Amino acid sequence: MDGINVVNKKIMVASSRKKILISGGWGYANLGDDAILLSTVDLVKEKYPDSEITVMTYSPPETSGAITDPNIRIIPSIHRQLSGTASLKRLRVADLSKPLDQGANFQLSSFQKKKRKYLLRFQDFYFANRFELFSKFPGLVSSLNEFESADLFIQGGGGYFIEGWKDSFLSRILELKIAHEQAVPILVIGQSIGPITNARFRSLATKQLGYADVLSIRDVDSFNELTSYGLKPVLIPDTVLSKSDFDYIKKPILAILLGSQPLTETQLGLFYETVIKLPDLKNLQIRITVSRLWEADLANASKLFARLKSIANVQLIIPKSSSQLQDTLGECSVLVSQNLHGLILAWRAGCACVCINTKRKFISFMEQSGQSSRVSALADLTKEKLLDFINEAFQESFTERETRRNALSTKVKSQFYACLDQIWKS
Template sequence: MKNIVISGYYGFNNLGDEAVLAGISSLLKRKREDLKITVLSAEPEQTADRYGLNAVSRTSVVQILAALAEADLFISGGGSLLQDVTGSFSVPYYLGLAWLARLQGTKTVYYAQGAGPLNKKWSQLLTAFSLNRFELLGVRDQGSQNLLQEIGVKKEIELTVDPVFALYDPLNNLKQQIKGKIEVGISVRPWSVDYISELAAALNQFAEGKKVKFIIFPMHQGSDEESSLQLQKKLKAEAEICALPPVPGEALKVFSQLDLFVGVRLHSLIFALLNQIPLLALSYDPKIEGLLSELDYLPLIKLEDLKADQAAAELENIFAARYSLRKKIKGFIKLKKAGAEDFAELVLEEVDTCES
């Protein structure tokens, strides 16, 4: 039996990161049922129970070293772990774990991550020095590949896809029910730009003369609720805040009956795409542009440029074209799921070359 240890932002009630873990683990276990996977988590008991995997505390050096001592492969990712915008801890923490693995002779894989922003010189140097010593590097978008090459990563970098696309299930995309209202899903998050009022004005403008119901989804429990409530109070049409199930597969199904989606968080947008929902992306980070770079038929507005009239017009456009857009999105998702499968095969090839 081969042992894999996975490190990421797991156990923090962030549904996007939980979906990343679900995508990686389901891909690997579907292809190799006998794999033993151990996750480094902030809530190891919860993670173990939710995914049927082993889990240890991400802050216990003793437990981490014990897991790595048995590991054949160490996976860093997915998500956007190597960035220095939210603090200076992420880069040394996640790369430090990889070095602990290497010191024990364990192979390391950078799994379909988004890289950056990396604004500090020491972050760039440490990242390049470390990633050049990984066995396999995979990034989820072209911008991340370009950034890593610019800061000095010489090793080949595979351009792959976010592992959440592995959760695509066409059975969740059956014909929508006939409803008396247009259901618009929304995901917002706190950010340095004050955009809630402008977004509310756009949504109110779109809802004029229509029967619309707005459903707001806090994707990161404990973080997104306040912004969601602020938006709800400013909306004139019916609006509710919907607490999503903590299990990614169940949360995905909640999106299935939406007609449109407006999202700030990356994985809220991917959840919408997995359900073939036409969307308006609001970008606070280059990773959003990375996702939309292959979807030129869907609109994107940067948060700092958000204006009510433009956003309302974009919503009108995608609503008018929603049936043709759903067909285009379906083809895109199929390609992305195949890409996720292909990268998992590369990871398993690394596992197969490990000495037992």
């Protein structure tokens, strides 16, 4: 397998009880990324049943609610140590203890946007200096002993390795640096990386990702970008796709899952005009939901519900866990989604998808799942196009979709195990 770079790594003995340290994009109120963690843990436990697993997360209380195995240790991530709770404010994580004001507008005022802009600049400067300090003195990292005692470090997905979120980017760089300096074998799995336009960040990423024993990413554009840096990545679809043993009974339900970009009145009208034109609408249920518990996502869902609630059988469902999100989507026949893990969780449970996002990782997933004919940017959608996509999805052969779904699940699982085997052999 390509993507191998072994530098005086610790030797793992086949009979030993492995200590495995896992980090990734969890603890950010993103239910899809919680699903990545659960899938990663399940695969590791299947491969190494006696392993000792420690999970690093931005929010230990949140992740403790997602993981039910009491034998798995949960500790604060390096990102949490670098940034404190600042990223909760950056992402604008919602307070679910307060009632959702249906139709509320969470858009920032001009003054708030300006204030936020300067705050983020200050945070970036602050975190960059903390990164330099922690890089020079890794003993400042409270979880250093976790790296020292680990037999394997797994840096999982999803799309948090981006220069636009500097403290997240630098935290993941620091994880790789410490693991390398502690001679811990490294598996990077399920990442979307970049685009990285900043020369310094690109140099940091190239150096530290080059230390991975197996460097696996989930989308073609990340693969091509890292290859252009001289790295040798492996392309493996999202880890969440490894699971497919669901038994949901499909119902005539259309789900709509929205992102954080504020919906315009024109776009709200587009959804309304499309829904009222759906065939046999009186026997169809519409579910509006989210996969991230962020204020902006909830605001969009709330606004769309307010626009559609005059139509019979329209529901607003706010899941509070990845399992609740899976159940919400699993019964559906078709999903229209702006977010990647909405698409993935729905499709792995047998639901046909319409993707209204054309970012790099979305296109790769729709191609991997055989649904590339139903992809469009929201800005390019018309009522006619969206209606055609939805009707095509409802009419798609369930048997053919099941065949593709199970084949992709088997492929992802075997490739994940092959990565572990390759590190073992190395």
